[in-house]
Amino acid sequence: MHTHIADAIKAPDLVRLGANLYVARFETMKVYSTLVAVERLLASGRIRPGATLMDSSSGIYAYALALACHKYGLHCHIVGSKTVDRTLMLQLRILGATIEQVEPQATLKMDQSLRVARIRELLDSRPDVHWMQQYHDDIHYDGYEPVAALLAETLGDTALSVVGGVGSGCSTGGLARALRAHDAAVELIGVQPFGSMTFGCQHIEDPGIIIAGIGSSIPFRNVRHRLYDQIHWVSFDYGLSGSVALLREHAVFAGLSTGCCYLVAAREAARRPERNIVFLAADTGHRYVEGVFAHYEQALDPRGLEPKSIESLDELALPWSAMAWARADFVTDPDALAASPRDAALVAAH
Known part of the structure; x- marks a missing residue:
């Protein structure tokens, strides 16, 4: 028996889709990590009962933070963009969160930069507010340890590959860190949209849309590049096709980033039957x-979709590129963006 709804929805449902293909389906993925982060902040005294917690978000992190604040009797303030949908907005307000939206911007970079600037203004005027920094504070890694334990217990000793959207780096990074504490050979495959700078693809714009939540146009300190074995860049059209195929073939109704991950995971499962492949479904559809x-009739048959294998970032091309990242770090110097990470100078581990 749970005492709060956040505890009931935080854990994923693990579903077997094929002989060696699994999905960890969350109702909303960041609830687990946010609950753990807030609990530890309270226990350590970094925040006090009744405090106001704030962050920038236009998606599932805003919902997760509002739930955590509701559970622990804290105040929640979200700086979001105009893309926050009505359903989420209503839930946040009824949960007691306050939300302010920045004006629409021409690019994602401008939008994210404006939101961060607004947060800094609020911190200057309200020093009592705690900025959660989901993109930079590695306390958000800790909440994925129980999910890693679930995967390890359920899937056993078979070689394992985890596929997930990179985003802030915490979900995939937290899972890999926890799993590798017991098996260093666990493989991590990150998924990125075109237009994201996290792995050097900001120079290619997706003619559809940038897939929010798994990419970034500003640096995220929580992304630890050296955790990743492969990186796949997937376009909006291919992500749509993956989402529709996942619903049609397996009755799993999940978001756009999940469709990207499904394409990558299904291909890996077919190519490597000796490994268990599990991909993350961050939210529902x-x-x-x-x-x-609504555009399901435009979906492509995923069986005919293949990535372009590349050796360096200057070979990146729509609609799907894949690269062996080989747990290299990444230099964000613009002059190094076209180089292979294996050839780029390595810097100290995060």
């Missing part, structure tokens, strides 16, 4: 009904 699922 309800936010994507009009933008994705």
Whole structure:
């Protein structure tokens, strides 16, 4: 028996889709890590009962933070963009969160930069507010340890590959860190949208849209590049096709980033039957009904989709590119962006 709904929805459902293909399906993925982060902040005295917690988000992190604040009797303030959908906005307000939206911007970079600038203004005027920094504070890694334990217990000793959207770096990074504490050979495959700078693809714009939540146009300190064995860049059209195929073939209704991960994971499972492949479904598909699922007739057959294998970032190309990252670090100097990470100078581990 749970005493708060956040505890009931935080854990994923692990579903077997094929002989060696699994999905860890979350209702909303960041609840687990946010609950753990807030609990530890309270226990350490970094925040006090009744404090106001703030962050920039336009998606599932805003919902997760609002739930955590509701559970622990804290105040929640979200700086979001105009892309926050009505369903989420209503839930946040009824949960007691306050939300302010920055004006629409021409690019994602401008939008994210404006939101961060607004947060800094608020911190200057309200020093009592705690900025959660989901993109930079590695306390968000800790909440994925129980998920890693679930995967390890359920899937056993078979060689394991985890596929997930990179985003802030915490979900995939936290899982890999916890799993590798017991098996260093666990493989991590990160998924990125075109237009994201996290792994050097900001120079290629997706003619569809940038897939929010798994990429970034500003640096995230929580992304530890040396945790990743492979990186795949997937376009909006291919992500849509993956989301529709996942629903059609397996009755799993999940978001756009999950469709990207499904394409990558299904291919890996077919190519490497000796390994278990598990991919992360970060949220349900309800936010994507009009933008994705309403266009299901345009979906491509995923069996005919293949990535372009590349050796360096200057070979990146739409609609799907894949690279052996080989647990290299990444230099964000613009002059190094076209180089292979294996050839780029390595810097100290995060």
